[in-house]
Amino acid sequence: MWAFSAPDYWGAPEAGGESFLEEELCCIDAPDLDELHFFIRGLVEIPVRGLGEPLTYSVWVSLSAANFQRAVERWDDPARADEKPYFGWLSNNIPGYPDTIQLKTRVHTREPGRRPFVELEPTDHPLAVEQREGIDAHRLGEIAKVCGG
Secondary structure (H helix, E strand, O other): OEEOOOOOOOOOOOOOOOOEEOOOEEEEOOOOOOOOEEEEEEEEEEOEEOOOOOEEEEEEEEEOHHHHHHHHHOOOOHHHHHOOOEEEEEOOOOOOOOOOOOOEEEEEOOOOOOOOEEEEOOOOOHHHHHHHHOEEOOHHHHHHHHHOO
């Protein structure tokens, strides 16, 4: 698994009064923005043909204020796995792919203790194609080189 410690927009020196960065949740209150921006950590899973485990990227996705509030309210609720997916924007640039910032996503919450599944909009972006179609195991070596693993 490759993990991003914060959304690419996180810049602690510029972050204002209500900003926070936790392990699973983030809020950015930047002086040059007219509203707060909310993020949740989730998993982009890429099936690897011939292996039982997917390649996983732990990424940040921006959510609307209403969806963020709903996710927080339902954080410990076992029924959160039944929530409709939340719309979001991918908020990390994943090495080895064309720009992944602002790819459209659907965030599927799972039972408490499991990070949400991040489903990319089915476009022709290479990351979205790999999520839909999977990758061969040899591709893992290429990814490890560009991700520093």
